[in-house]
Amino acid sequence: MGDILRNRIAMVLAALLLATASLTLGAPAAHAATITLSPVADSYVRADQPTANFGTTTSLRVDNDPVSVSYLKFDVQGLTAAPTRATLKVVSPISSTTPINAKSVADTTWTETGVTYNNAPPVGASLASDTPSTTNDVLTFDVTSRVTGNGLVSIALDTTSSTSKSPPSRENPTVAYRPQLVIDTGTTATPTPTPTPTSTATPAGSTVIALAGDVACGTTEADYNGGNGTVDKCRAMYTADLISSMNPSRLFAMGDLQYNSGSLTDFNGSYQNSWGAFKTKTNPVVGNHEYGTSGAGGYFSYFGDAATPRQPGCRKDCDGYYSFNVPVGSSNWHIAVINGECTRINGGVGCAVGSPQYNWLKADLEGNAATKCTAVLTHKPRWSSSSFYTAEIQPLVDLMDANKVDLLLAGHAHSYERFAPQTASGSASSTGIRQITVGTGGRDSQGFGTVLPNSVVQKNHIFGVMKLTLNATGYSWSYIADPTTPFSDSGNGNCV
Amino acid sequence: MDAITRTDQPLTRRRRPVRTAAYIAVLIAAVALLAVMISMTTGPTPSQPPAEAAGPPPGNRADVQRWFKAREKAQIELNDALVPIVQKTIGNAGPSSAPCRRLNAAVIALKAQDRAPVARIDELARAGLDKIEQAATACLAGDVAGAQRLAAEGLAERADASLPLDEALEGE
Numbered sequence: 001m002g003d004i005l006r007n008r009i010a011m012v013l014a015a016l017l018l019a020t021a022s023l024t025l026g027a028p029a030a031h032a033a034t035i036t037l038s039p040v041a042d043s044y045v046r047a048d049q050p051t052a053n054f055g056t057t058t059s060l061r062v063d064n065d066p067v068s069v070s071y072l073k074f075d076v077q078g079l080t081a082a083p084t085r086a087t088l089k090v091v092s093p094i095s096s097t098t099p100i101n102a103k104s105v106a107d108t109t110w111t112e113t114g115v116t117y118n119n120a121p122p123v124g125a126s127l128a129s130d131t132p133s134t135t136n137d138v139l140t141f142d143v144t145s146r147v148t149g150n151g152l153v154s155i156a157l158d159t160t161s162s163t164s165k166s167p168p169s170r171e172n173p174t175v176a177y178r179p180q181l182v183i184d185t186g187t188t189a190t191p192t193p194t195p196t197p198t199s200t201a202t203p204a205g206s207t208v209i210a211l212a213g214d215v216a217c218g219t220t221e222a223d224y225n226g227g228n229g230t231v232d233k234c235r236a237m238y239t240a241d242l243i244s245s246m247n248p249s250r251l252f253a254m255g256d257l258q259y260n261s262g263s264l265t266d267f268n269g270s271y272q273n274s275w276g277a278f279k280t281k282t283n284p285v286v287g288n289h290e291y292g293t294s295g296a297g298g299y300f301s302y303f304g305d306a307a308t309p310r311q312p313g314c315r316k317d318c319d320g321y322y323s324f325n326v327p328v329g330s331s332n333w334h335i336a337v338i339n340g341e342c343t344r345i346n347g348g349v350g351c352a353v354g355s356p357q358y359n360w361l362k363a364d365l366e367g368n369a370a371t372k373c374t375a376v377l378t379h380k381p382r383w384s385s386s387s388f389y390t391a392e393i394q395p396l397v398d399l400m401d402a403n404k405v406d407l408l409l410a411g412h413a414h415s416y417e418r419f420a421p422q423t424a425s426g427s428a429s430s431t432g433i434r435q436i437t438v439g440t441g442g443r444d445s446q447g448f449g450t451v452l453p454n455s456v457v458q459k460n461h462i463f464g465v466m467k468l469t470l471n472a473t474g475y476s477w478s479y480i481a482d483p484t485t486p487f488s489d490s491g492n493g494n495c496v
Numbered sequence: 497m498d499a500i501t502r503t504d505q506p507l508t509r510r511r512r513p514v515r516t517a518a519y520i521a522v523l524i525a526a527v528a529l530l531a532v533m534i535s536m537t538t539g540p541t542p543s544q545p546p547a548e549a550a551g552p553p554p555g556n557r558a559d560v561q562r563w564f565k566a567r568e569k570a571q572i573e574l575n576d577a578l579v580p581i582v583q584k585t586i587g588n589a590g591p592s593s594a595p596c597r598r599l600n601a602a603v604i605a606l607k608a609q610d611r612a613p614v615a616r617i618d619e620l621a622r623a624g625l626d627k628i629e630q631a632a633t634a635c636l637a638g639d640v641a642g643a644q645r646l647a648a649e650g651l652a653e654r655a656d657a658s659l660p661l662d663e664a665l666e667g668e
Contacts, residue, residue: 288658288659289659289662291658291659292659343651343654343655344655346582347582347651348578348582348651348652348654348655349576349582351575352572352576352578353576354576354579354580354583386556386561387555387556387560387665388555388665391564391568391571391572392571392572394572395575446555446556447553447556448556449556449557449561450558
């Protein structure tokens with residue numbers, strides 16, 4: 001009990017140190033791995049209406065006949081160094097075979113309600129192009145060369161197509177469709193203290209991630225026991241200790257984070273008192289139990305925009321899928337988070353071919369094809385040696401396979417299971433996707449049924465988290481178990 | 497009878513335990529028969545599958561796992577077939593409409609799958625399918641608005657059944 005008490009005190013002190021450090025170091029944006037900005041101004045100009053201004057309309061416009069050019073302006077703040085990548089994201093309502101081009105605009109003095117064809121600033125060199133392949137396709141333009149530091153940035157969009165396209169503007173009522181500038185800062189997340197001296201040194205050029213799902217019991221559950229749980233249930237405080245010792249750069253929280261219904265009250269009590277210590281470095285994944293509260297409102301309210309960066313301000317019935325980059329040395333890993341609760345989004349078919357989530361993931365993975373290493377986070381796994389999985393994400397897994405995703409990380413099944421790399425159809429393939437399920441974050445344990453062909457490791461009745469170490473060309477994993485349930489599994493892989 | 501009874505008294509006393517045992521046996525048989533009849537009449541309720549609840553939670557049962565595996569393709573196809581209806585990009589409906597025919601085939605295929613080994617799971621996994629089948633019928637009849645409404649209702653039923661299905665697999 002003395003050790004446990006000391007651990008608790010260490011955790012509280014660590015949390016206080018974390019809070020103090022955050023306050024002392026000023027704006028948290030300076031330490032965020034990703035900054036997402038909305039335009040401070042956007043508009044378009046038309047050659048056939050040379051004196052007209054369209055700054056307050058809900059759409060932009062690109063066209064070659066009549067010539068129509070869109071202008072966007074962003075106010076970049078929070079950078080401490082040149083970003084590793086800056087991506088302009090714009091939605092095209094219609095598909096096309098002709099690309100839309102993002103071009104540099106040196107002049108940043110134009111105004112949203114003043115710019116017209118006659119006074120529009122000249123358009124400079126092309127930065128990037130992207131072609132809308134489906135309706136509401138998210139176009140991504142690498143504009144890193146245009147974003148070199150803090151300050152105003154102007155970008156123009158045009159096309160050689162004579163079919164006009166009207167991407168939603170910053171005034172568009174559908175928040176998710178508004179333009180965004182996503183900046184990867186190249187810095188790690190908010191600095192954190194090292195609560196114990198037991199963590200091993202991270203190799204240079206690598207980044208340590210902690211991950212697990214299925215975490216905190218509700219405060220009114222019989223086994224909650226003031227947060228201390230029992231020997232085989234409600235062990236979130238203990239897995240939190242493991243994360244503290246690991247001192248990861250990020251925590252991938254793999255869904256079903258707050259039982260039994262994901263209420264905000266329980267999030268602010270149980271989860272906050274355990275894994276909440278790492279909230280500022282957490283990338284959350286929505287799970288099925290989060291939907292025990294209408295629209296997963298407790299989850300989206302607790303995590304805020306961190307759970308819904310594509311829809312800032314959304315706090316209920318949000319899409320729940322998003323992506324970000326994790327800086328690893330001088331490069332990045334690209335991480336896509338999907339919402340595997342397919343019946344809850346996009347009209348109930350949120351994982352089907354042609355659904356908004358499908359189109360988004362397709363564009364996201366294709367737009368990051370140049371990134372060597374990619375992982376996808378999902379709550380429900382595609383494969384499990386039990387019935388704790390979902391086949392409904394298969395169309396998304398097909399996209400992952402086609403786009404050479406390296407890791408599919410999951411929770412949901414309250415056990416640990418690692419698969420050998422396999423194709424989307426579940427056939428062994430050295431260049432396939434490696435799925436690892438880590439549903440041992442504290443809730444309880446579940447068993448297995450029939451072991452699937454490519455399942456390499458299955459273990460239940462354990463609690464713990466995975467230590468995932470990312471490097472520029474590969475990764476290694478090591479399962480860190482609660483000492484009361486000893487177990488180990490480790491290995492490494494190369495990105496394909 | 498009285499005389500016989502009297503003269504038979506000693507014998508009757510000797511036979512009484514046998515007769516009592518026979519009455520008890522008949523009574524037990526009647527009670528058992530009644531229990532069987534009641535059971536056959538009412539059947540197991542969704543919240544009371546005692547035989548099924550024994551042993552591991554359904555999510556760990558190999559037969560349940562096989563059942564989910566067997567219906568994967570049909571489920572995925574139905575989801576894909578629903579997209580044009582949900583997104584209202586179906587265009588013209590009617591008996592020759594490809595999206596309507598695809599939806600109809602998909603929902604029929606999924607409904608035709610074997611029953612799940614656990615009644616409660618079967619019930620929850622089939623939530624909304626009747627409405628979606630009606631949507632397909634409306635679609636084939638050229639009623640696009642009706643098809644979209646019914647599909648939305650069916651999908652809402654399915655979404656509502658989603659967490660209860662997960663909890664049923666967990667044995668809750």
